[in-house]
Every structure is written in structure tokens, then in C-alpha cells.
Amino acid sequence: MKALKRFLAFGVEWLERIFDVAFGQKNNPIHHLGALGFLFFWVAFVSGVYLYIGLDTSVAKAFASVEYMTHSVWFFGGVMRSLHRYGSDAIIAMLAVHLVREFAHDRLRGPRWFTWVTGIPLIWLTYIAGISGYWLVWDQLAQYIAVATTEWLDWLPIFGEPIARNFLAPSSLDDRFFTLMIFIHIAVPIMMVFVLWIHLQRVARPEYLPSRVLTLGTMAMLIGLSIAYPATSHAPADLLTVPRTLKLDWWYLAIYPVIEKIGPGPTWYGLIGFSFLLMFLPWLPPLKRPAPAKVDLAYCNGCRRCVNDCPYNAITMVPRSDGRPFLEEAKVDDDLCVSCGICVGACPTSIAFRTTTDLPTGINLPDRSIAKLRQRMQKAMAGVRGGPRILALGCDNGVRGESLAREGVGGVSLPCIAALPPSFIDYALSRNLADGVFIVGCAEGGCTNRYGVEWMRARLEGERDPRLRARVPRERLATCWARGPECGRVAGEIRAFADRLRLLPAPEKKPPLERIPETVP
Amino acid sequence: MSAVRFVLQGAFYVGFAVLIGYFAASPSYRHFPDDMAEIKLSFSHGAQRKGGCRPRTQEELAKLAPNMRTAQLCPRERVPMLVEVEVDGTLVMRETLHPTGLSRDGAAHAYRRLPVSTGPHIFTFRMRDSERADGFDFEKRLELTMAAGQSVPVDFRSEWGGFIVR
Numbered sequence: 001m002k003a004l005k006r007f008l009a010f011g012v013e014w015l016e017r018i019f020d021v022a023f024g025q026k027n028n029p030i031h032h033l034g035a036l037g038f039l040f041f042w043v044a045f046v047s048g049v050y051l052y053i054g055l056d057t058s059v060a061k062a063f064a065s066v067e068y069m070t071h072s073v074w075f076f077g078g079v080m081r082s083l084h085r086y087g088s089d090a091i092i093a094m095l096a097v098h099l100v101r102e103f104a105h106d107r108l109r110g111p112r113w114f115t116w117v118t119g120i121p122l123i124w125l126t127y128i129a130g131i132s133g134y135w136l137v138w139d140q141l142a143q144y145i146a147v148a149t150t151e152w153l154d155w156l157p158i159f160g161e162p163i164a165r166n167f168l169a170p171s172s173l174d175d176r177f178f179t180l181m182i183f184i185h186i187a188v189p190i191m192m193v194f195v196l197w198i199h200l201q202r203v204a205r206p207e208y209l210p211s212r213v214l215t216l217g218t219m220a221m222l223i224g225l226s227i228a229y230p231a232t233s234h235a236p237a238d239l240l241t242v243p244r245t246l247k248l249d250w251w252y253l254a255i256y257p258v259i260e261k262i263g264p265g266p267t268w269y270g271l272i273g274f275s276f277l278l279m280f281l282p283w284l285p286p287l288k289r290p291a292p293a294k295v296d297l298a299y300c301n302g303c304r305r306c307v308n309d310c311p312y313n314a315i316t317m318v319p320r321s322d323g324r325p326f327l328e329e330a331k332v333d334d335d336l337c338v339s340c341g342i343c344v345g346a347c348p349t350s351i352a353f354r355t356t357t358d359l360p361t362g363i364n365l366p367d368r369s370i371a372k373l374r375q376r377m378q379k380a381m382a383g384v385r386g387g388p389r390i391l392a393l394g395c396d397n398g399v400r401g402e403s404l405a406r407e408g409v410g411g412v413s414l415p416c417i418a419a420l421p422p423s424f425i426d427y428a429l430s431r432n433l434a435d436g437v438f439i440v441g442c443a444e445g446g447c448t449n450r451y452g453v454e455w456m457r458a459r460l461e462g463e464r465d466p467r468l469r470a471r472v473p474r475e476r477l478a479t480c481w482a483r484g485p486e487c488g489r490v491a492g493e494i495r496a497f498a499d500r501l502r503l504l505p506a507p508e509k510k511p512p513l514e515r516i517p518e519t520v521p
Numbered sequence: 522m523s524a525v526r527f528v529l530q531g532a533f534y535v536g537f538a539v540l541i542g543y544f545a546a547s548p549s550y551r552h553f554p555d556d557m558a559e560i561k562l563s564f565s566h567g568a569q570r571k572g573g574c575r576p577r578t579q580e581e582l583a584k585l586a587p588n589m590r591t592a593q594l595c596p597r598e599r600v601p602m603l604v605e606v607e608v609d610g611t612l613v614m615r616e617t618l619h620p621t622g623l624s625r626d627g628a629a630h631a632y633r634r635l636p637v638s639t640g641p642h643i644f645t646f647r648m649r650d651s652e653r654a655d656g657f658d659f660e661k662r663l664e665l666t667m668a669a670g671q672s673v674p675v676d677f678r679s680e681w682g683g684f685i686v687r
Contacts, residue, residue: 019533021526021529022526022529022530022532022533023526023530023533024526029533085545086541086542086545089541089544089545090537090541093537093540093541144552151632154632160621160627160628160630161565161628161630162563162565162630162632164563164632165563165565165630165632168561168563168674168676168687169674169676169687171687172674172687217530217534218534220534221534221535221537221538222538224534224538225538225541225542228538228542229542231545231546239672239674240671240672240673240674241670241671241672242552242553242557242558242559242670242671242672243552243553243670244551244552244553244554244555244670245549245550245551245552246549246550246551246552247546247547247549247550248546248549248550249544249545249546250544250545250547251541251544251545257550260552
């Protein structure tokens with residue numbers, strides 16, 4: 001499983017880098033697959049509501065009404081119909097890449113299982129909504145789908161009389177059955193909105209729409225495609241003939257040739273088995289979770305910064321329990337915490353300058369405390385000679401700090417770049433630990449913890465608490481947002497940073513380093 | 522936005538549009554051969570009761586509530602049906618269809634698509650829905666000239682005399 005994920009991650013990152021070149025990291029579509037999926041969903045939803053106004057919902061007139069909209073009301077009917085189809089198709093494309101990317105980056109395990117598992121019914125609902133829509137045109141493709149679907153459903157031992165009998169002859173099909181299909185086509189997308197809401201319950205600040213640039217580009221693409229290659233119908237349905245050659249919409253209908261090839265039973269087993277496999281993936285194999293963040297009430301003043309920054313809604317504020325004169329205290333839900341450490345980086349009491357060896361703070365990661373971080377920084381820089389000395393702080397999920405260590409560079413990795421309290425940068429520079437600090441986070445918009453890069457950048461630029469102090473010389477600080485395989489580019493940027501540092505006047509004489517104990521509790 | 526980035530974005534959008542548009546209707550899929558037709562045999566029919574009905578005795582009737590005193594006592598279970606289809610004298614389908622329901626008292630259902638070549642054919646449909654050991658209770662012979670892609674729905678209604686073309 002690990003090898004498969006690594007292989008897929010390589011492919012996905014390769015794709016992301018290509019898109020970086022064209023769109024820049026911030027607007028990289030691969031970083032906004034969920035939001036793009038939402039956009040396509042709304043395109044399909046709104047165009048669908050519009051088309052419903054013109055659709056005659058009777059068996060006899062449905063085809064004619066769709067044809068009228070397609071050809072006689074070209075733009076407000078034909079183009080809208082095409083938008084409806086292509087928007088729906090694009091949902092499948094987004095869904096597939098979204099699924100593979102989250103799997104490849106292992107973003108389905110631990111507390112993220114909920115979001116992953118609730119996404120599986122969405123796949124089924126998307127297909128049900130899409131396939132039922134094809135029935136409504138009531139052309140030969142609709143006839144083929146209707147017959148094949150009902151035959152497929154009849155394999156299940158839940159129907160008395162075969163429902164495929166509804167399509168035996170023109171006289172056996174009535175408007176009521178057709179109305180049922182319209183109901184399904186409308187009800188399922190509404191159900192999808194509800195399931196999407198559940199899907200995002202554990203995602204803090206979910207992105208409902210992509211950036212304006214991406215939205216405009218995508219909409220222009222969809223409209224252009226709809227005008228250049230409008231969706232059309234097959235010949236009208238005729239139950240006294242067998243549809244022979246069909247222009248299948250492979251995004252939704254690829255399953256039908258499979259059913260014909262292997263039979264309805266094996267197809268059911270395959271699809272249900274695959275769905276269960278997807279559902280159990282978060283536990284294959286079971287994840288050994290690091291200890292969740294822990295609140296130390298002696299240092300927590302209820303400032304809410306950790307709550308504001310947690311991307312997983314894992315921290316809530318509760319009434320004070322220790323009698324100290326604050327209204328609230330932070331409380332971590334262990335089941336939701338992924339130990340990314342962003343809360344530690346957000347805590348204003350995460351200060352590197354304390355003289356105590358255990359560096360207490362309001363919220364800390366037991367396995368990767370800030371005391372250990374200070375010690376690792378010390379150790380990493382202890383052997384660095386020559387000048388300028390650079391401390392490279394990286395991220396476990398992107399470019400690891402340790403991988404950047406070389407002559408003149410000491411590297412330390414954090415669980416997320418936003419797990420770095422800004423005071424540690426101040427500490428490294430003001431206590432003569434390094435001549436420059438180089439921060440490497442995930443690519444913009446591509447952060448494993450979604451908001452790590454954004455929060456870190458805002459803290460450094462003084463836009464978000466805890467801010468990097470004004471006294472920190474900005475010319476001795478550099479940032480780079482890169483993906484795991486971009487070590488070469490990052491190394492190049494570090495060399496350029498070193499060249500810039502060489503041109504700077506020598507820093508003022510700084511106080512000597514305090515003694516750092518060998519081990520930290 | 523630089524010109525290079527603008528061009529690259531345009532290329533990606535065009536590429537995505539081509540991908541979506543192409544697979545939205547291509548490649549074509551041949552579901553059914555051009556030189557074939559099909560018979561669609563489908564029905565829902567309750568076979569005769571197993572064992573047959575007998576009149577209730579006076580003692581049996583007396584034991585029943587007044588509103589339950591039906592003269593005939595019929596077993597619930599139905600017999601399995603035997604269905605055969607011949608095309609030009611060749612047997613293409615012979616199936617035993619069992620009644621549905623926990624008590625085997627429901628109708629038996631059939632839904633079969635039988636592909637046939639185009640041209641004139643003689644179809645014979647037979648059904649045994651009673652306890653008889655041999656022979657059939659219903660038989661229908663049809664002479665049809667099948668056109669390419671034609672679908673002929675054949676149903677069964679005992680009240681209309683057996684097999685019918687819908």
C-alpha cells in the first residue's frame with residue numbers, strides 16, 4: 001500500500017508541478033479539486049433547474065421538448081443543456097483526481113477517515129444523479145440506459161416483478177414511471193448537498209469555490225466547450241427497436257459495457273466490493289498515531305488563537321476549569337487531532353527564550369515539544385561552520401529540513417511549517433544560532449494541513465497572531481514554498497539566500513547561547 | 522500574468538475541454554450488431570395451485586367464522602412453470618420458473634432477450650403452468666420477418682389466451 005501511495009504521489013506531484021508553471025501555486029487547480037468539484041456541481045445544479053422549466057415531463061413529449069430547447073432556443077436552451085452535461089462530466093473528472101490525490105498523499109487516515117468515508121456515498125450519488133439525468137431526454141441513449149439499468153437492478157432480489165418490464169413495449173411505459181425518474185434526478189442532487197455538508201463537517205474553513213481567476217477560467221472553458229461542441233440527442237426512443245450504435249458519455253456510462261461483458265451479478269459484486277475497499281482504506285494498515293496536542297492550563301489564557309488556526313476543528317473553547325481568572329480554556333478532541341502542531345505555533349506562550357529546560361507552553365505536542373525543537377535547532381547548528389550559517393526549517397510533508405543540511409546549513413523538520421512559533425526565528429537570529437533562517441513549507445495551496453503555509457506566511461508578515469517581532473531583521477529571513485521532490489530548487493534558493501547574506505553587514509555582537517541540556521523531558 | 526503563463530493556462534483549459542468533450546460522446550459504442558434483431562420475452566404469471574382445490578366439508582365450514590366460509594379450500598403453493606421457445610424448430614430457451622414468495626404462492630416472472638438474425642422466422646412459445654407431467658397448457662406459433670434492430674416484445678396473459686405480441 002505504501003509503495004502504491006508513493007508511486008501515485010510521485011505522479012500527482014509531477015502533475016502539480018506542471019500546473020504550478022501555468023497557474024502558479026496559489027491558483028493551481030490541483031490544489032482546489034474539491035472547490036472545483038463544487039463549482040461544477042453548482043453549474044450542473046443551476047443549469048438543471050433552468051432546463052427543468054422547459055422540460056415536458058411526459059414520455060410522449062420529453063424528447064421533443066429537449067430538442068426544442070437544444071435547437072430552437074440555441075443559447076438559453078442548447079448552451080445551457082451543454083453546460084449541464086459538461087459540468088456534470090467535469091464533476092467526475094474532479095472527483096477521480098481528488099480521490100487519487102487524497103489517497104496518494106495519505107490524507108485519509110487518522111481523524112481524516114470521516115471525510116474520506118463520507119465521500120464514498122457521494123460517488124454513488126453523483127453517478128445516480130448523472131445516469132438518471134440521461135433517462136429524461138428519452139432518446140435512444142436514454143432507452144439503452146433505462147433498459148440496461150432496470151435489467152441490472154432486476155438482478156437484485158428486491159423487486160417482485162422485473163422493473164425492466166416497464167420498458168417492454170411503448171404501451172407498458174407510462175408517465176408516472178417517467179415522473180419517478182425526474183424525482184430521482186432532482187432529489188439525489190439535493191441529497192448530495194446534505195451529504196456534502198456532512199463530508200465537510202470535520203474540515204475547518206472548507207473552500208466552497210475556487211479563486212476568482214480559476215472560476216472565471218473554468219466557466220469560460222465550459223461555455224466555450226458548450227458553444228463549440230454542443231450536447232445533442234440520439235434519435236428518439238423506440239421500444240420496438242434495439243439501440244445499436246451509441247455515443248456513450250463515458251464519464252458516467254462506462255459501467256454499461258462492463259455489465260454487458262461480465263453480467264449484472266459480477267458488476268454488483270465488483271462495485272460494492274470496491275466501495276467497501278475504499279471505505280476501509282483509512283485503516284489499511286492501521287495508523288500508528290502520534291500523541292495528540294495537550295493543553296497546559298498553567299500557561300493557557302484562553303486567547304483562542306489555537307482554535308482559530310486548527311484546520312481540523314479539533315480544539316474548542318470550554319469554560320475555565322482551574323479557577324484562574326479567564327473565561328475559557330482550550331480543549332483538544334483527541335479523536336480529531338492529527339498532531340500537526342499548528343496550534344503550538346499559534347500559541348503566544350510558545351516562546352523560545354525561556355530559560356527553563358522544558359519550555360512550557362499553553363499547548364504542546366508531547367512527542368515533539370517546543371523544548372525538543374529548540375534542542376534540535378541547537379544540535380543542527382552546532383556543527384555548522386563557516387559563513388553564513390543558515391538554519392533551514394522544513395516540513396515533514398514537503399521538503400524535510402534535515403534533507404537540506406550541508407556545508408553552512410543546518411536543517412530541522414517540523415510536523416507542519418506552521419508548527420513553528422515565530423519566536424523561534426527571533427531566537428535563532430538574536431542568539432547567534434544562525435546568520436539566516438530559511439523556511440520551507442509546502443507549496444502554496446498544497447499544504448498537507450491546508451492552512452499551514454497561509455498561517456505561517458501571515459505570521460511572518462505580521463498579519464496574524466502570533467506575529468514575528470519587528471526587531472527580527474527581515475533580510476536574514478527567507479521563505480520558500482515547495483513540494484517534496486523540489487529539493488534541488490530549494491537548495492538553489494538557499495545558495496542564493498547565502499549569497500545575499502554575505503553582502504549584509506556583520507550582525508551585532510549577540511549574547512552567548514545559554515546552556516541547552518542534552519535531553520529534554 | 523505573463524504571456525507564457527497565459528498561453529499555458531489556455532492550453533490547459535483547451536486540453537481539459539477536449540478531454541471532457543471527447544469522452545462525453547466518444548468513442549462510439551456498438552451495443553447491438555446491425556444484422557440482428559431480438560425477441561423480448563417477458564411476463565408475470567401465477568401458475569396453477571399445487572394439489573388443486575377441493576370443496577370444504579360442512580364440519581370444516583362450521584369451524585370457520587361466518588365471513589371466512591369460502592366453499593373451496595385451495596392450497597397456497599403454486600406449481601413451477603416450464604417455458605420453451607423455439608426459433609425455426611431449434612430450441613433456444615427451456616426454463617423452469619418458480620413461483621415467488623415465502624409460501625411459493627406468488628407469480629413467476631420472466632424477462633429474457635433472445636437475439637435472432639434478420640429475416641423470416643417461425644417462433645414457437647410454449648408454457649406448462651399446471652401439474653401435468655408432459656405437454657403444455659399454452660402454445661403460440663408466430664411467423665415474423667425480423668428487420669435489423671427490431672425488438673418484438675412478447676408477453677403472456679392467460680386471460681387473453683396465452684402468449685401475445687405487445
